[in-house]
Structure formats: structure tokens, C-alpha cells
Amino acid sequence: MNAPLLVSPDLLDQVADQLAENGYCILPQLLPLPLNHDLYRRVARLDDHNALTRAGIGRDQQFQLNTTIRRDETRWLSDEHPIDQAYLAAMSSFRLALNERLFLGLFDYEAHFAHYGPGAFYKRHVDAFKGQSNRILTTVLYLNPFWPAEAGGQLAMYQPGTEKIIASVEPELGTFVVFLSDTFPHEVLPCRQDRYSIAGWFRCLDPLQAPSI
Template sequence: MNPEIAVPAQPFNADTLDAIAQQLEHRGYALVPQALPPETVDALFVELKQLPEQYFKPAGIGRQDDFQLNRFVRSDQICWLNGDSPAAAGFLAWMQTLREGLNRRLFLGLFDYEAHYASYPTGAFYKKHVDAFKGQSNRVLSTVFYLNPQWQPNDGGELVIYDENDQHELERVLPEYGKLVIFLSEVFPHEVLPAQRERNSIAGWFRVNNSSAWMADPAR
């Protein structure tokens, strides 16, 4: 396991982007503690906690015609970010900075970004899965940004990342406040373990544009 990336006062500056790109190139994922300014993190946390309950919908698996609810696979609830609030707009602006920086360094052709709040009630989980199947999705990079103040190891809720062949555990990541995880969407099976308290995050995906003259690139 490689150490986490140390982030200076100005997030996603050239040095930080270089370090993230190097981790993605060498091992396919990166861990960034305290990734965004504290005021951005706090604003996102306050917004999430103040969102009306009816804004959250049970999360499903698959997309479009393949979408289905399966409470044996995942039991979280989600609310999509549209950038209407100052908190969400600030977060999406930082992700735009990250997208542009990674494109310059890794030539990934990342086209846009989509994200949602994910709320896991006590005991909720998301069983092992991949975020995209090779050649069948436009999702290239997955991100998870954690909004859990004072999270302790015995609270559980870790993100477990497995190797490409699904044989070995690579990382077990505590969902600590302000931490960002980035990984290749098609490569790494991963799961969310049950937690002893409510667990919150923003899950997102950088996408490439698969539009053509015959087929439009689908929305989320």
C-alpha cells in the first residue's frame, strides 16, 4: 500500500495533481485526505443534513433499461447533485479543476462529471461490484468524497478495494471527513461494508463522450 497524498492549503494545485496522476498511472487509484477546503466540506455536510427526506431515493443497480432496485446488493439512498446550491456548485467546480488537471497529465479524454449524495443508514451496505463494465460504459474514473465528521475505526463502513482479478484486498478505506478516493471505474471491484452509524458521501464519475452520429451519449 502506498501512503496517502498530502494536500497543501490550495487543493488540486500542480503538485497535488501530479501526485494524483502518478498514483492513478502506477496503481489505478489514489487516496487524498482533506482533499477540499474545509469551508467547502462543511457546506456540503450542512446541505446534505438539511435536504428533505423525500429528496433521497433508494439506490438501484444498472442504468437506463437495466436499472433495478435490489436491496440484497445495496441499501443506500441517493440524491443527485445538480449544482443549484452554492455548496454543490463549489464541489462541482473543484471536480472540474481535477478533470482538467488529469486530462492534461494522463490524456484520459474526460468529458464531464456526474455525482450524487449517498446516505447509508446504520447497517446499510453495497456489496462487491464494479462501476463500469469494459467496453459497455462511458464511466472512466470513479470518485468517493466522504462527509462523516469524527469517524472512528470501530464505526466500520469501510470502502474495500480489490485487485483487478478479484482475488486480493488492496485497500480498506475509512470514510473519514473530507477524504477523496479516486479509482478506475472498469478495473477495481469494491464494496461498502456496514457501518455502526449513518455514513454519508458523494459518489461521482468522470465520463468520456461516446456520442456519435447514430447514438447519443446517455445521461446518468
């Protein structure tokens, strides 16, 4: 998927430098504000129409619901919806730009909308285990206008192997986080009001799924 680059080269250089140095990057704004608002309205309508489903842990045969670990609702983005498509196209350009700067071999991207209702949370976890997943980079785009600090719902990122929180991110509209999927434990703190976001993963090509030639 090819799309106009929505992010300035200088900002892309900043992201690449921080990923190379720290393994993560937090930006107050990555994408144009109108797109962020369109995505917010899109996920809020999904919530209104009960189009989001309870999220679980694990994938495929290991999938299970466990409300002691997470209580969010999700829906995968679709190429068939124009707003979803606009975001996926932006992430495709972002992926190519990161490959050009960091030689990560990122092959594709998957993402879902997420809704955390009052009382919802996601306990500390990592998004990939070394050598067991093709997820390389995790992204989170927040879609909450005028988020008050007392509403909770912050993303807490931990120093690997410790209990030290190295970043606490308010889920404010437009804030964008990207980090190494297999490196940083993180959690979503309990919310006191509806919280919306898009979680996504840049992946490398899985040799077991590579097409034959």
C-alpha cells in the first residue's frame, strides 16, 4: 500500500534516533489532527453500535478470555473502511521510512481499535517473546480529546527486568508511542472514563508463512 508521507523527514529521523538509542519513542503528535479526530469518531461509533468485542490473551488455539488480566474491547482495522484505510496507509509509509533508516526488515502491519470502559485495565505484559513472535515494533495511537489526568488509563512502561517505570503516558488525542515489542513490559492503568486508542504491530516476515517461489 503506497500513500503520501504524512510525517516530516525530521520527525522520522527523531523517531529512528530514539528507537536506536532507547528502544522506544513517545511523540505528542505524529499524524495530522483531522485524521486523529476522524479515527476518534470512528471508534466511538463502533462502541455505540456494540461493534467492539471483549479482548482476550493469546492467539489462535491459545486464545482465552481472562478478565483478571485485561478488560478492554477491540476491533481490527479493515482495508475496506476509508478511515481505517487512511491510518493503515500512513503506517505503511511510516514502516517504509523506518526500514530505510534502521534496516529493521518490517514486512507488514496489523492494528485494532481498543476501548477501555470505566474500571477497565490491562495488567503488565510484553507484546512478544524473543524468538517466538514476528512482532518487532508496537505502536499505540491515543484518541481521547481533553483527557483529564484524574481519569487514569495511563500507559506505564517498565525498565526491562525491573519494577521501575520509565514512562507514564497520558492517553491524549494524537499522542503516539512506538517501542520494541519483545523488550518493554507495559500496562494500562485502570480507567475512570471511556478511553480509546489504536494498538498496532509492525511485523517481520514469518519464514513459515513466506510464499513459495
